[in-house]
Amino acid sequence: MTVLSGTWPKLTSAEEFRFLSDLVLTRSSADQTIVRLRDHHAGTTRFANNQVIQNVDARRGSLAVTVAFGGQQGTASTTDFTAGAIQDALARAERIARVSPVDPEYLPPPDPCLFPERATAKPETLAAGPVKRLEYANEAIGHCRMENFMAAGVVATSRTAVGIAASNGLFGYEVRGDARFSLTVQTGDATGWSAAAHRSIDHLKVQERTLAAIAKAKRGRDVCEMPAGQYPVILEPAAVAGLWAWVLWSLDAKSYTKGTSPFAGKLGQAIVDERLTLKNHPDHADLLGEGFTHDGLPSTASLWIDHGILKQLVYDRFTAKADGINPIPTLEAPALSIAGAPAQSIQDLMKNTDRAILVTNFWYIRPVNPQDLTLTGMTRDGTFLIEKGEIVSAVKNFRFHESPIRAFRHLTAWTTPMEAVNSETGKMLVPALALPHFRFSSVTRF
Amino acid sequence: MSSPTWDEFAELALKRITASGAEYGDIRIQDSSTEHIEGEDRRIAAIRDIKDVGFGVRVLYHGAWGFAASSVLSLEDVPRVANLAIEIARGSASVALEKVRLVPEPVHRDRVITPYRIDPFTIPLEKKTDLLLNTMETLHRQSGIARSSASLWARRDRKLFVSTEGSRVEFDLLAGQGDCTATALHEGRFASRSFNTPHLRKGYELIEEADLLREASRVAAQAIEKVKAPAVDAGQYDLVLDPEHLSLTIHESCGHPSELDRALGYEANYAGTSFLTPEKLGNFRYGSPCVNLVADNTEPETMAATGYDDDGVSCQQWDIVRNGVFVGYCTNREVASKIGESRSRGSNRADGWSSVPMVRIANIGLEPGSATVDELIADVKHGIYIEGHGSYSIDQRRYNFQFGGDAFWLIEHGRRTHMLRDVIYHGITPEFWNSCDGVADRTARDRYGFITCGKGQPGQSGWMTHAASPARFRQIHVIRGEGSA
Numbered sequence: 001m002t003v004l005s006g007t008w009p010k011l012t013s014a015e016e017f018r019f020l021s022d023l024v025l026t027r028s029s030a031d032q033t034i035v036r037l038r039d040h041h042a043g044t045t046r047f048a049n050n051q052v053i054q055n056v057d058a059r060r061g062s063l064a065v066t067v068a069f070g071g072q073q074g075t076a077s078t079t080d081f082t083a084g085a086i087q088d089a090l091a092r093a094e095r096i097a098r099v100s101p102v103d104p105e106y107l108p109p110p111d112p113c114l115f116p117e118r119a120t121a122k123p124e125t126l127a128a129g130p131v132k133r134l135e136y137a138n139e140a141i142g143h144c145r146m147e148n149f150m151a152a153g154v155v156a157t158s159r160t161a162v163g164i165a166a167s168n169g170l171f172g173y174e175v176r177g178d179a180r181f182s183l184t185v186q187t188g189d190a191t192g193w194s195a196a197a198h199r200s201i202d203h204l205k206v207q208e209r210t211l212a213a214i215a216k217a218k219r220g221r222d223v224c225e226m227p228a229g230q231y232p233v234i235l236e237p238a239a240v241a242g243l244w245a246w247v248l249w250s251l252d253a254k255s256y257t258k259g260t261s262p263f264a265g266k267l268g269q270a271i272v273d274e275r276l277t278l279k280n281h282p283d284h285a286d287l288l289g290e291g292f293t294h295d296g297l298p299s300t301a302s303l304w305i306d307h308g309i310l311k312q313l314v315y316d317r318f319t320a321k322a323d324g325i326n327p328i329p330t331l332e333a334p335a336l337s338i339a340g341a342p343a344q345s346i347q348d349l350m351k352n353t354d355r356a357i358l359v360t361n362f363w364y365i366r367p368v369n370p371q372d373l374t375l376t377g378m379t380r381d382g383t384f385l386i387e388k389g390e391i392v393s394a395v396k397n398f399r400f401h402e403s404p405i406r407a408f409r410h411l412t413a414w415t416t417p418m419e420a421v422n423s424e425t426g427k428m429l430v431p432a433l434a435l436p437h438f439r440f441s442s443v444t445r446f
Numbered sequence: 447m448s449s450p451t452w453d454e455f456a457e458l459a460l461k462r463i464t465a466s467g468a469e470y471g472d473i474r475i476q477d478s479s480t481e482h483i484e485g486e487d488r489r490i491a492a493i494r495d496i497k498d499v500g501f502g503v504r505v506l507y508h509g510a511w512g513f514a515a516s517s518v519l520s521l522e523d524v525p526r527v528a529n530l531a532i533e534i535a536r537g538s539a540s541v542a543l544e545k546v547r548l549v550p551e552p553v554h555r556d557r558v559i560t561p562y563r564i565d566p567f568t569i570p571l572e573k574k575t576d577l578l579l580n581t582m583e584t585l586h587r588q589s590g591i592a593r594s595s596a597s598l599w600a601r602r603d604r605k606l607f608v609s610t611e612g613s614r615v616e617f618d619l620l621a622g623q624g625d626c627t628a629t630a631l632h633e634g635r636f637a638s639r640s641f642n643t644p645h646l647r648k649g650y651e652l653i654e655e656a657d658l659l660r661e662a663s664r665v666a667a668q669a670i671e672k673v674k675a676p677a678v679d680a681g682q683y684d685l686v687l688d689p690e691h692l693s694l695t696i697h698e699s700c701g702h703p704s705e706l707d708r709a710l711g712y713e714a715n716y717a718g719t720s721f722l723t724p725e726k727l728g729n730f731r732y733g734s735p736c737v738n739l740v741a742d743n744t745e746p747e748t749m750a751a752t753g754y755d756d757d758g759v760s761c762q763q764w765d766i767v768r769n770g771v772f773v774g775y776c777t778n779r780e781v782a783s784k785i786g787e788s789r790s791r792g793s794n795r796a797d798g799w800s801s802v803p804m805v806r807i808a809n810i811g812l813e814p815g816s817a818t819v820d821e822l823i824a825d826v827k828h829g830i831y832i833e834g835h836g837s838y839s840i841d842q843r844r845y846n847f848q849f850g851g852d853a854f855w856l857i858e859h860g861r862r863t864h865m866l867r868d869v870i871y872h873g874i875t876p877e878f879w880n881s882c883d884g885v886a887d888r889t890a891r892d893r894y895g896f897i898t899c900g901k902g903q904p905g906q907s908g909w910m911t912h913a914a915s916p917a918r919f920r921q922i923h924v925i926r927g928e929g930s931a
Contacts, residue, residue, distance in 0.1 A: 008526065009516065009518070009523070009526075042904065044903060044904050046715075046903055048711050048712045048713075048714055048715070049544075049710070049711050049712075050543065051541065051542055051543045051544060052510065052511075052538045052541055052542065053511070053712055054511060054513070054802055054804075055510075055511060055512050055513065055534045055535070055537065055538045056512075056513040056514070056515075056534070056801075056802050056904075057513070057514045057515070057530055057531075057534060058502070058513075058514065058515035058516070058800040058801075059515070059516045059517065059518070060498075060500060060515075060516075060517045060800050061517050061518070062498075062517070073493075074493050074495070075492070075493065075494050075495065076494075076495040076496075076497070077494070077495070077496050077497065077498075078497045078499075079497065079498050079499050079500055079517035080497070080499055080517070080519075081518075085497075088497075089497070092495050093495070095571075096493050096495060096571060099570070099571050099572045099575075100490060100493055100571070100575060101489075101490050101575055101579060103489055103490060103491070104489055105489060105491070130533070130534050130537055131537065134537050134538075134541065138541055141541075150711065150714070152711060152712075152713075152714035152715040153715045154715065154716075154903045156903070156904065182715055182716075182903075183715065184714050184715040186711070186714060191714075193715075258487075258592055258593055259592060259631055259634070259636065260592060260593055260629055260631070260636045264634075363718070363841070363842055364839045364840060364841070364842075365839070366837055366838060366839045367837060368837045368848075368850065368870060368927045368928075369837075369868060369927045369928045370636070371635060371636060371928070372928055374927060374928055376837065376839045376848050376870075377839055378839070378840075378841040378842065378846065380841075380842055397841060397846075399839070399841070399846055399848060399872065401848075401925070423715075423716050423903075441848075441872070441925065442846060442848075442872055443846070444841045444843075444845050444846035444874070445721070445843070445845045445846070445874065446843060446845070
């Protein structure tokens with residue numbers, strides 16, 4: 001295989017984006033104009049039943065032009081970067097804006113500022129192409145074949161040039177790269193799973209994660225059925241992240257103001273165990289921090305939950321202005337930590353447990369009641385009964401019916417924060433957690 | 447010099463594929479226009495006009511796939527992308543155990559155009575924003591409505607599919623949708639009620655016929671009634687489910703498990719597998735004898751009725767469940783032979799030029815029965831009538847599901863009485879469909895489409911429509927959708 005990628009296609013450079021944005025900004029007749037770039041090149045090698053089933057590579061460049069005439073605004077985008085197409089996008093945006101009603105929440109672009117420079121583009125990831133992806137996929141498949149197990153998963157890499165330029169001089173440009181690996185190991189009805197996402201492809205730890213997924217699948221072969229009900233649980237980091245993702249998505253300030261948030265009236269109050277603290281850590285090497293947001297705001301370190309107390313909400317610029325919030329905090333690199341002595345590992349958490357259900361991951365988590373953030377979802381790819389410090393059996397998967405606001409009110413024990421990612425959430429740093437009560441409402445057939 | 451035509455680009459790519467020794471290849475060139483207008487709380491929050499042009503090249507080399515795509519449609523990039531797809535396929539082939547063999551399909555040379563009366567892209571923008579603003583004002587006229595939203599969506603896809611087998615199909619497809627939602631506040635509690643037109647392949651007549659303003663009055667009044675309604679008491683209930691609600695139930699509990707690629711393990715790492723494994727085909731009792739679920743990608747106006755799929759296979763109609771027995775899968779040219787079928791069902795679709803096609807749920811609908819809706823309700827002593835979509839979740843093999851809804855009415859002694867809130871029901875798919883003892887007749891049939899069906903890695907959004915008449919299900923376990931349940 002001769003294609004190494006990394007060199008072609010060449011992403012739009014900062015200079016090229018400045019040229020393209022100037023093409024728009026100098027021709028725009030609007031009061032304010034913003035140009036946004038997203039030039040995305042991604043490849044995925046997907047495997048199932050121990051062989052490659054899909055091997056793809058795609059590049060999509062997109063420029064979006066937003067213009068405003070005194071609060072009337074419009075946005076048009078194009079994937080064609082020729083001068084004529086870009087001018088057409090500007091003309092379409094202007095046409096929309098001129099006939100749009102005035103948006104009472106319109107704000108001009110943020111003032112220019114120096115965005116923090118972050119290590120968002122690791123050379124080893126940018127250079128990785130189909131050959132590297134295939135090599136990693138083969139490594140995972142090989143380990144599974146040796147065990148006579150079935151492997152299904154992906155190795156994916158991407159690099160994205162992101163830019164924002166505005167008529168007031170605001171300018172930001174950043175290349176972001178990431179690499180992802182996830183693997184489901186099957187043996188009969190038993191499955192094991194592991195996943196990783198990192199700025200550096202060298203940190204995917206394919207072998208380690210493959211062996212972890214194989215170990216889960218092996219332990220899942222002898223399965224018993226437990227009745228639905230309330231149990232003590234140990235949630236592995238991916239399961240914790242799955243629940244916390246919904247907490248993060250529910251912190252919208254506008255809903256809070258309008259009284260349609262599960263946190264309405266709770267700013268400044270304890271919402272979870274007093275030992276829990278949630279921060280945004282965009283400079284953490286294991287998180288996917290960015291230099292700036294879609295709105296052209298700098299991404300910053302910030303405190304969201306301080307010893308259980310809700311300190312911050314997710315603000316749009318209009319609501320932030322109304323509430324006097326400046327700067328607006330961002331939450332693209334969440335890290336959950338716990339005060340107090342942690343267990344050294346998940347194994348140690350289990351050793352100190354008399355009886356609990358160990359959950360590897362949750363799947364298809366959806367809100368049941370936005371009022372109290374009751375969620376439902378299934379356990380997946382490794383659910384076990386722990387008795388007297390040891391896994392005694394795999395158990396059939398449960399459906400849960402629980403609110404993270406209730407579940408995280410009381411913690412029994414925890415580990416140090418670990419990298420966590422699953423198929424439905426972004427990446428976080430979270431500990432594995434032992435909780436005294438967690439409600440499982442029904443059981444499935446496997 | 448004039449720019450090359452799409453056919454010239456296609457020829458450029460296919461020549462490379464043929465010369466490489468690959469056994470099959472195709473190219474899809476697509477130009478998509480999307481207009482999305484979103485209103486929120488009495489304001490137009492966003493108007494987006496999106497032009498998305500690009501092409502994807504798919505190559506089958508020595509029984510293994512490669513795919514590459516780009517938004518740069520040029521004489522330089524088309525051959526480079528084709529070469530990349532070939533190289534990737536060669537890489538896949540180097541580790542392939544079982545070779546992909548495509549089942550045959552006749553060569554098609556055709557043009558598919560969505561019939562429409564009113565082109566949504568010609569309607570003045572002011573008319574659309576006025577409609578949304580008036581809709582939201584109507585919602586807020588009802589005392590107690592705290593929040594509102596309304597939106598319009600329209601999409602046109604112009605596409606050219608050309609394969610090395612000689613098929614050439616041009617598409618000019620249209621789709622649209624509109625909706626509004628009211629959120630009511632009462633004593634610190636909030637509840638929402640929505641109206642959605644179905645996603646359909648129609649012109650702006652879909653919006654005009656829907657009469658959003660009239661629906662907004664009803665939606666607002668019902669949002670207030672819902673927020674003040676008593677919470678359901680947990681227990682066993684007979685359920686009568688309306689077509690919009692059933693569209694989601696069908697989608698999750700029948701649609702996904704009937705995707706053959708899932709049943710074969712292709713989705714094991716993400717969307718999951720299926721309890722409808724191949725040995726069950728033709729003998730598994732999926733539902734009661736009154737349950738007939740039919741895939742129909744030929745029904746006009748439905749989302750998957752695109753004439754041909756992205757394998758170049760013509761759209762078809764076939765049974766998934768007949769008289770309660772599981773009898774058919776959604777397939778593509780790659781997987782059809784794995785269950786001994788000699789032709790694909792034509793259900794291989796990608797969500798755009800940059801995505802590789804995969805097996806997608808067809809337009810699967812519940813065939814009408816013979817009862818009237820009133821007759822279905824009249825035979826319920828203690829039940830709930832459910833409309834619309836709410837909470838939904840289902841396990842990775844599609845057995846254990848849990849659904850909410852958008853609006854609920856208590857049925858007592860054959861009569862729909864007052865609204866309820868926080869209704870959630872759950873069950874096991876075949877047990878649930880075996881509890882179906884009545885489906886309303888064709889006069890109550892309605893269709894609802896989806897454009898956000900998630901599947902695949904990288905993730906893609908599938909489009910399909912599910913039609914149904916209201917249906918009755920006996921003794922379903924209902925819980926209260928709040929923490930105290």
